Amino acid sequence: MNLSIESPRDLIATLGYLCLGSRLKRLGERMQTSVAQHLGARGHEVQPAQLPLLWALQEHGGAMTIGALGERLGISQPGVSRAIASLEGQGLVRPTRAGKDRRQRQIAISPAGEALMADLSARFFPAVQRAVEQLCLAAGPDLLARIDRIEDDLADAPLEARIAAQLAKADA
Amino acid sequence: MNLSIESPRDLIATLGYLCLGSRLKRLGERMQTSVAQHLGARGHEVQPAQLPLLWALQEHGGAMTIGALGERLGISQPGVSRAIASLEGQGLVRPTRAGKDRRQRQIAISPAGEALMADLSARFFPAVQRAVEQLCLAAGPDLLARIDRIEDDLADAPLEARIAAQLAKADA
DNA sequence: CTCGATAGTATAACGCGATATATATCGCGA
DNA sequence: TCGCGATATATATCGCGTTATACTATCGAG
Structure with a gap:
């Protein structure tokens, strides 16, 4: 296992949500x-x-x-x-x-x-x-209801803006 | 509202799951x-x-x-x-x-x-x-875990077979 | 050793989601 | 009335998922 960059475990956890779009x-x-x-x-x-x-x-x-x-x-x-x-x-x-x-x-x-x-x-x-x-x-x-909820939330604040907000918060 | 075929409410409920693929x-x-x-x-x-x-x-x-x-x-x-x-x-x-x-x-x-x-x-x-x-x-x-679970279940029994089973059950 | 079956990869074609853009029509103000 | 911005739709293009298929390489049986 190549550990030259950073812990692979962190990568796994991060990629779990990063890959959610592709998985869905x-x-x-x-x-x-x-x-x-x-x-x-x-x-x-x-x-x-x-x-x-x-x-x-x-x-x-x-x-x-x-x-x-x-x-x-x-x-x-x-x-x-x-x-x-x-x-x-x-x-x-x-x-x-x-x-x-x-x-x-x-x-x-x-x-x-x-x-x-x-x-x-x-x-x-x-x-x-x-x-x-x-x-x-x-x-x-209640999977359908949760999909509903996510769609509604995304309509309020697109994911692009949410990512930008997280990036800004990390800067602060 | 056109009620000539059947109750639209039934259609809505049925289509809720039928459209899940497209929504995902x-x-x-x-x-x-x-x-x-x-x-x-x-x-x-x-x-x-x-x-x-x-x-x-x-x-x-x-x-x-x-x-x-x-x-x-x-x-x-x-x-x-x-x-x-x-x-x-x-x-x-x-x-x-x-x-x-x-x-x-x-x-x-x-x-x-x-x-x-x-x-x-x-x-x-x-x-x-x-x-x-x-x-x-x-x-x-636990959304990720539930997606995991659905993917695993689908690997065991593809949706195509599940639909076929439901059609067969309805015949019996 | 040769031949047929199997396995790994690439390519083609299609479905369907998106955005960007062209075009036609509408509506409104000068 | 003329012209200009706004709106409704169609079209082009792309991303990325799939299945089907072609091609090459490997392996095993005879």
């Missing part, structure tokens, strides 16, 4: 991949990251703009644009008659989209929900 | 982005996802193969290959004399890589650690 990304990726595999096996072209958009449109009960979708789901606007373009190609959503403001597009779920959601809601979504819930509860309660 | 990905992405911004501001070309590789090489105290790095960090082999190629381009790691098996490459941290880690370990890594720790502890204790 990988964990999320694996969840999405599993859902994608099941969707593919059922013959559905839709991607897991597109399901929240269909859900939001269905929950809203009418047409929504790209910006409203992004705000509702916490996804960046370009991400929504790309996903909606794909969903349009699959015929799962459709643009409705433009309103007064011709800059924005009004997007609504299509009958095919509603049929897809009805199909998946019957058995598939509950199965995924129970599988993920089982996984999370085994590690402790 | 976004959360991790934001963390990495913040770290990347600070690294860039300090004039470092290294990307946040490459730091665990440097850490692993330093902790190991000698050359490691691509496969060993991936196994140590839980990253896929192609991900390691790509990151190592970039780190080599930056001069932060170097391939050492090949061993007996000429299929594998022995990668070691370079003096420049050690200098970088020493520089970042002095103030930057601790600041990031404290910032992320503060964020996580505000939402509750």
Whole structure:
């Protein structure tokens, strides 16, 4: 073991939090991949990251703009644009008659989209929900609530500012 | 609110876990982005996802193969290959004399890589650690341990199999 | 010794998150 | 009415995770 720089134990402890971003990304990726595999096996072209958009449109009960979708789901606007373009190609959503403001597009779920959601809601979504819930509860309660909390806190003070504050505090 | 399919409340609850993958990905992405911004501001070309590789090489105290790095960090082999190629381009790691098996490459941290880690370990890594720790502890204790646990459980039984099991159970 | 199976790595392709930027439209003030 | 800043969306690019696949080297059986 090379101890020329400093104690590796310190490095390990520090890297534990430093790697959290990468670990969370990988964990999320694996969840999405599993859902994608099941969707593919059922013959559905839709991607897991597109399901929240269909859900939001269905929950809203009418047409929504790209910006409203992004705000509702916490996804960046370009991400929504790309996903909606794909969903349009699959015929799962459709643009409705433009309103007064011709800059924005009004997007609504299509009958095919509603049929897809009805199909998946019957058995598939509950199965995924129970599988993920089982996984999370085994590690402790209220994981979703804590993710909520972290997202809210980050909205108040971005991590970038928090790091800057810690650096400044260390200087003092 | 469109109630034609089923109760939207059910959809919300189900989608809460269904969207967890996407949410975790976004959360991790934001963390990495913040770290990347600070690294860039300090004039470092290294990307946040490459730091665990440097850490692993330093902790190991000698050359490691691509496969060993991936196994140590839980990253896929192609991900390691790509990151190592970039780190080599930056001069932060170097391939050492090949061993007996000429299929594998022995990668070691370079003096420049050690200098970088020493520089970042002095103030930057601790600041990031404290910032992320503060964020996580505000939402509750032992988040890292719970992530550990979820990763371990997923290694035992992949989510894909868990979903399949839930689907089968629902049939019975 | 040769050949087929296996193992290690690199590459390609894709998904999806981000930011930066281009473009079209709106709204408002001079 | 004209023009200019603001806003909504689309597009380009990048980071980084994945799987699939190609290629090379090794090993073991005959």
